[in-house]
Amino acid sequence: MQTQTKTKILILGGTTEGYALADALTTRADLRVINSLAGRTDHPRLPAGETRIGGFGGAAGLADYLREQGIRAVIDATHPFAAGMGWNAAEGCRVAAVPLLRLERPAWSAVPGDRWESVADWAGAVATLIGGGSRRVLLAVGRQELAPFAGLDAIWFLIRAVTPPDPLPPFPAGELLLARGPFDLGGERALLDDQAIDTIVCKNSGGEATAAKLTAARERGIRVIIRERPARPALPTATTVAEAIAWLSPASVPLP
Numbered sequence: 001m002q003t004q005t006k007t008k009i010l011i012l013g014g015t016t017e018g019y020a021l022a023d024a025l026t027t028r029a030d031l032r033v034i035n036s037l038a039g040r041t042d043h044p045r046l047p048a049g050e051t052r053i054g055g056f057g058g059a060a061g062l063a064d065y066l067r068e069q070g071i072r073a074v075i076d077a078t079h080p081f082a083a084g085m086g087w088n089a090a091e092g093c094r095v096a097a098v099p100l101l102r103l104e105r106p107a108w109s110a111v112p113g114d115r116w117e118s119v120a121d122w123a124g125a126v127a128t129l130i131g132g133g134s135r136r137v138l139l140a141v142g143r144q145e146l147a148p149f150a151g152l153d154a155i156w157f158l159i160r161a162v163t164p165p166d167p168l169p170p171f172p173a174g175e176l177l178l179a180r181g182p183f184d185l186g187g188e189r190a191l192l193d194d195q196a197i198d199t200i201v202c203k204n205s206g207g208e209a210t211a212a213k214l215t216a217a218r219e220r221g222i223r224v225i226i227r228e229r230p231a232r233p234a235l236p237t238a239t240t241v242a243e244a245i246a247w248l249s250p251a252s253v254p255l256p
Helices: 016-025 058-069 083-096 122-132 185-194 212-220 241-247
Strands: 007-012 031-037 050-053 071-076 100-103 115-119 136-140 156-161 174-178 199-203 223-227
Touching: 007 016, 007 058, 016 031, 016 100, 016 241, 058 071, 058 083, 071 083, 083 100, 100 241, 115 122, 122 199, 122 223, 185 212, 199 212, 212 223
Parallel strands: 007 031, 007 071, 031 050, 071 100, 115 223, 136 156, 136 199, 156 174, 199 223
Antiparallel strands: none
């Protein structure tokens, strides 16, 4: 009996959507699912299927990997702010002639009652903080992007991160809170109240896992300084796992 060759699919993951996609695709007997994680989180949860951790060495390194491994399709399910990986994925797949899909959750949108101030970068967020008279700030920007805020000695920061920053920039006043989402609305309400937060600084990551803080802020009239997403390459895009699975069809990906 001839053994069927499985089609290799590479998921650039690390997000909720990436894990869900891996769960779904590993149930298919015709696919071999390989996940790539950036390795920025200590002891990451491993997705279903095979996993590699670490970078590829830029677009050229990714192209080489795709050729060497015989990858037939790539789905970029990295975080909306992992822009560098997004551009490398587009170029690497172009060079290797491998179909590429971007799986990205929709961005959050302001609704009536929100006090959002959008910024393009952290320098803009710092300027907005200084100009707005903030005094007690929930800083939810990830452990690797804290440095621009460390010099604001007139502001107390509640720094929320999944794992400890190494090193933690020298904030004159603040507290580190280690916590992993999803965060529920009751907990976010209590946090903002207990810590007397007057401003939230965050990224427009989208999704449900960390959206509750925005609802709690709206209820309290708390201002939110939100960094908008960086530019991404123009690619075929899915907003749900179901759409990504549908893309893996002969019309999009010539599977053997």
